[in-house]
Amino acid sequence: AQKVTQAQTEISVVEKEDVTLDCVYETRDTTYYLFWYKQPPSGELVFLIRRNSFDEQNEISGRYSWNFQKSTSSFNFTITASQVVDSAVYFCALSETNSNSGYALNFGKGTSLLVTP
Amino acid sequence: DADVTQTPRNRITKTGKRIMLECSQTKGHDRMYWYRQDPGLGLRLIYYSFDVKDINKGEISDGYSVSRQAQAKFSLSLESAIPNQTALYFCATSDFGSPGPIYNEQFFGPGTRLTVL
Numbered sequence: 373a374q375k376v377t378q379a380q381t382e383i384s385v386v387e388k389e390d391v392t393l394d395c396v397y398e399t400r401d402t403t404y405y406l407f408w409y410k411q412p413p414s415g416e417l418v419f420l421i422r423r424n425s426f427d428e429q430n431e432i433s434g435r436y437s438w439n440f441q442k443s444t445s446s447f448n449f450t451i452t453a454s455q456v457v458d459s460a461v462y463f464c465a466l467s468e469t470n471s472n473s474g475y476a477l478n479f480g481k482g483t484s485l486l487v488t489p
Numbered sequence: 490d491a492d493v494t495q496t497p498r499n500r501i502t503k504t505g506k507r508i509m510l511e512c513s514q515t516k517g518h519d520r521m522y523w524y525r526q527d528p529g530l531g532l533r534l535i536y537y538s539f540d541v542k543d544i545n546k547g548e549i550s551d552g553y554s555v556s557r558q559a560q561a562k563f564s565l566s567l568e569s570a571i572p573n574q575t576a577l578y579f580c581a582t583s584d585f586g587s588p589g590p591i592y593n594e595q596f597f598g599p600g601t602r603l604t605v606l
Contacts (some may be wrong), residue, residue: 479531
């Protein structure tokens with residue numbers, strides 16, 4: 373079963389619009405980690421944020437912000453005033469501490485964001 | 490210099506050929522991982538290793554083998570490549586020392602784009 377669901381396959385916005393990328397996860401662990409990665413067209417994975425399950429404080433980093441809500445098992449990512457350089461595929465991922473996969477990341481299928489001028 | 494390197498970066502091979510993808514890291518991490526990315530599917534775990542003597546299968550290990558030659562090196566082999574192994578392959582490392590800012594963060598290599606004809 374998919375442990376991380378990114379329901380939005382593709383999103384297209386016009387530059388300067390705000391955009392939210394949704395991420396819903398599923399786990400029975402009480403201790404786990406959530407991540408967001410960016411994959412630009414060049415293909416590398418760029419780490420954006422890690423959040424542990426005990427830290428529900430929302431975070432803001434420049435134009436990026438993250439909303440972690442354990443009650444709804446969601447870890448959504450918002451880009452404010454989007455720019456063309458934000459065009460990329462964004463992955464949400466879950467690392468469980470009681471899994472049998474060595475704390476490997478379970479990735480969602482990704483959301484492809486296209487920001488047009 | 491990059492902390493996690495992968496060689497080759499691109500490879501085209503033919504069905505039935507044996508091929509090895511190599512990963513090296515200078516981060517001093519014990520844990521290393523191999524993931525595969527297919528379009529629209531996110532990344533999936535192939536193998537992971539806690540240390541030189543501890544290697545484990547991931548979600549999609551069939552058709553692959555690995556070797557942990559040293560703490561810093563983790564190689565992925567395709568004994569007899571087939572076209573549906575065409576994908577982008579990522580190596581990653583993680584640190585499970587004392588909890589801190591990078592605890593449980595995974596550091597990814599730049600990826601190897603493999604095409605099997």
